[in-house]
Amino acid sequence: MRDIKQTAGRDNLGEFAPTFAQINDDVLFGQIWADETLDLKTRSTIVISVFMGRGLVDSSLRHHLELAKKNGITREEISAIISQAAFYAGWPMGWAVFNMAKEVWAEE
Structure with missing residues (x-):
C-alpha cells in the first residue's frame, strides 16, 4: 500500500x-x-468521470483535477477524459469541466 x-x-x-x-x-x-x-492515474480518471456524471463541478472537482495533474495525467489525457465523459455526462458538463481543467493545466 x-x-x-x-x-x-x-x-x-x-x-x-x-x-x-x-x-x-x-x-x-x-x-x-x-x-x-489501481494506479493513481486510473483512480483520478474514475473520480473525475464520476464527478462529471453526477454534475459535481465545485471545489472538490477542482481538487481532484489538481490531484490528477499531480498523479501524472497530462493535458492531452485530461482533454481525452473530459471529451469521452462529456458524451455520457452531458455536453454542458464537458464545457464546465474543460473551463476548470484549463485553469489547472494553464501552468504547463
Whole structure:
C-alpha cells in the first residue's frame, strides 16, 4: 500500500463531524486511494468521470483535477477524459469541466 496522508477531513470537519472526517482521511484516502491494485492515474480518471456524471463541478472537482495533474495525467489525457465523459455526462458538463481543467493545466 502507498502511504497517503490526508488531513482535509479533520482540518475542515474534525470538530463538527469527527467520524466522517476520520473515514474520509483514514479509509477513503488512507486505504482506498492507497490500495495499489489501481494506479493513481486510473483512480483520478474514475473520480473525475464520476464527478462529471453526477454534475459535481465545485471545489472538490477542482481538487481532484489538481490531484490528477499531480498523479501524472497530462493535458492531452485530461482533454481525452473530459471529451469521452462529456458524451455520457452531458455536453454542458464537458464545457464546465474543460473551463476548470484549463485553469489547472494553464501552468504547463
